[in-house]
Amino acid sequence: MIPESNPSSEIEDKLFPLKYTLQIKGRLVCLKRPQIMGILNLTPDSFFGESRVRTSKEELIERVSKMISDGVDMLDLGGYSTRPGAAEVTIEEEIKRVIPAVEWIAEAFPSVLISVDTFRSKVAEAAVHSGAHLINDISAGSLDPKMLETVGKLEIPYIAMHMRGNPQTMQKETNYSDILVELLNYFAEKTALCRKFGIKDVIIDPGFGFAKTVEQNYWLLRNLKYFQALSLPILVGVSRKSMIYKALGLSPEEALNGSTALHMFALTQGANILRVHDVKEAKETLTLYQQLYP
Numbered sequence: 001m002i003p004e005s006n007p008s009s010e011i012e013d014k015l016f017p018l019k020y021t022l023q024i025k026g027r028l029v030c031l032k033r034p035q036i037m038g039i040l041n042l043t044p045d046s047f048f049g050e051s052r053v054r055t056s057k058e059e060l061i062e063r064v065s066k067m068i069s070d071g072v073d074m075l076d077l078g079g080y081s082t083r084p085g086a087a088e089v090t091i092e093e094e095i096k097r098v099i100p101a102v103e104w105i106a107e108a109f110p111s112v113l114i115s116v117d118t119f120r121s122k123v124a125e126a127a128v129h130s131g132a133h134l135i136n137d138i139s140a141g142s143l144d145p146k147m148l149e150t151v152g153k154l155e156i157p158y159i160a161m162h163m164r165g166n167p168q169t170m171q172k173e174t175n176y177s178d179i180l181v182e183l184l185n186y187f188a189e190k191t192a193l194c195r196k197f198g199i200k201d202v203i204i205d206p207g208f209g210f211a212k213t214v215e216q217n218y219w220l221l222r223n224l225k226y227f228q229a230l231s232l233p234i235l236v237g238v239s240r241k242s243m244i245y246k247a248l249g250l251s252p253e254e255a256l257n258g259s260t261a262l263h264m265f266a267l268t269q270g271a272n273i274l275r276v277h278d279v280k281e282a283k284e285t286l287t288l289y290q291q292l293y294p
Helices: 007-015 057-070 091-108 121-129 147-154 179-196 214-222 224-230 242-248 256-268 279-292
Strands: 021-024 027-030 035-041 074-078 113-117 134-137 158-161 202-205 273-276
Touching: 035 057, 035 279, 057 091, 057 279, 074 091, 074 134, 091 113, 091 121, 113 121, 121 134, 121 147, 134 147, 147 179, 158 179, 179 202, 179 214, 179 224, 214 224, 214 242, 214 256, 242 256, 256 273, 256 279, 273 279
Parallel strands: 035 074, 035 273, 074 113, 113 134, 134 158, 158 202
Antiparallel strands: 021 027
């Protein structure tokens, strides 16, 4: 059953994100203010070329330093491109891409929070032992039966995203009878599994662009506050995605303005974390949002 909304609190719920905290390796991270998560793709084939970092330690450190100065709260490192139709990557290759980057960042910037975008438990375990603080799993444990157990033992926050199929097949899996109800039930079930395996802090991500049409993406974004019924932090990742550039007839490189527009809307709908390619612009959007809703 879906809880009925309270008309007297509907406006407040719409404009102000619920307040959450995360326990991360002895640190208490408060989400009273929405957080900016900056994307670092350690891949040669992610859909937005400027997010790729593949050349050297020096380039990576320079990029992270710039993101920190621009106001990033946490980083999200990925060594497996999850764009539609992306090529398969071996576990060994993913570890080879991710672990040195985690170690370099943890050493150079010990206070910055590091999330690793992976659906593989072996990569997650290696990343956390190398200095990562969160795991961001596009499959919410569906693609690796050992993931939830591993994250529970590591005692770190877990980002559970909604997706059907895998990156090679997901765009054929867009038939829903009621997408809002199906996603709410999906997250309720996944959260229960997370609790079973000892995961205390769960963040949900509706998975914009993953097994969804452009129209379905916008329906989810318009109804983002619906998922507050779960009382969990909500991550929104729409930055430069096809739901923006296809709607505008542009390319990912031209989708910054559209990303900014949707980031502001997501904040008004209760987003607690924005996962972005462009930290400076997202931070400015957040600053203006806080001026509107102090």
